Amino acid sequence: DAGVIQSPRHEVTEMGQEVTLRCKPISGHNSLFWYRQTMMRGLELLIYFNNNVPIDDSGMPEDRFSAKMPNASFSTLKIQPSEPRDSAVYFCASSGGGGRMNTEAFFGQGTRLTVV
Amino acid sequence: KNQVEQSPQSLIILEGKNCTLQCNYTVSPFSNLRWYKQDTGRGPVSLTIMTFSENTKSNGRYTATLDADTKQSSLHITASQLSDSASYICVVSGYGNNRLAFGKGNQVVVIP
Numbered sequence: 466d467a468g469v470i471q472s473p474r475h476e477v478t479e480m481g482q483e484v485t486l487r488c489k490p491i492s493g494h495n496s497l498f499w500y501r502q503t504m505m506r507g508l509e510l511l512i513y514f515n516n517n518v519p520i521d522d523s524g525m526p527e528d529r530f531s532a533k534m535p536n537a538s539f540s541t542l543k544i545q546p547s548e549p550r551d552s553a554v555y556f557c558a559s560s561g562g563g564g565r566m567n568t569e570a571f572f573g574q575g576t577r578l579t580v581v
Numbered sequence: 582k583n584q585v586e587q588s589p590q591s592l593i594i595l596e597g598k599n600c601t602l603q604c605n606y607t608v609s610p611f612s613n614l615r616w617y618k619q620d621t622g623r624g625p626v627s628l629t630i631m632t633f634s635e636n637t638k639s640n641g642r643y644t645a646t647l648d649a650d651t652k653q654s655s656l657h658i659t660a661s662q663l664s665d666s667a668s669y670i671c672v673v674s675g676y677g678n679n680r681l682a683f684g685k686g687n688q689v690v691v692i693p
Contacts, residue, residue: 469624506685507670507683507684507685507686508625508670508672508683509683510681510683556624556625558624569615569627569630570627571627572624572625572626573624574622574623574624575622575623575624
């Protein structure tokens with residue numbers, strides 16, 4: 466398995482534009498997580514899905530952020546409109562733990578987002 | 582206040598030397614604690630996961646300890662190598678509430 470695949474690896478966009486980050490989890494995993502990482506705040510869990518259903522989105526910073534998982538092999542994180550403070554590395558991770566947080570999650574390589 | 586505090590924030594060590602990273606947490610009730618290694622420009626990779634009943638767990642040259650009574654964990658790196666240069670992140674899971682608390686990481690730089 467190629468692991469968790471994220472695209473794009475890097476994204477530079479202008480303030481106000483819509484940004485869509487994509488993730489393909491490991492085949493067979495039923496939980497998917499979106500994280501944001503910055504120097505100031507470290508890793509933060511934004512949202513996680515179990516069996517394609519959003520379970521906990523309390524980490525989503527505001528309404529400009531939305532995430533979808535239309536099927537077991539694909540998820541998107543959208544920011545509309547983007548702002549410079551959204552600049553961060555966004556990680557997607559998946560696990561086979563059925564939504565339980567005590568199972569190992571495998572991370573993708575991340576998308577480095579820069580909003581200018 | 583962050584529920585997971587890691588120290589030192591950063592350290593530089595000579596190749597071949599040992600080092601110990603600390604993680605103190607306040608998460609309660611406790612379910613498990615994980616140490617991740619994150620290389621620059623990469624996603625975190627799990628090193629160890631420890632539950633309440635485990636005191637120590639090893640993964641090659643990495644040894645993690647856990648004292649659930651004092652809510653402290655350490656990660657010991659033996660005979661460090663240049664490839665150990667990375668950020669080491671402590672993640673604590675609470676029991677029953679399905680939430681994770683993240684430390685900000687220990688940045689380790691190994692120099693020849």
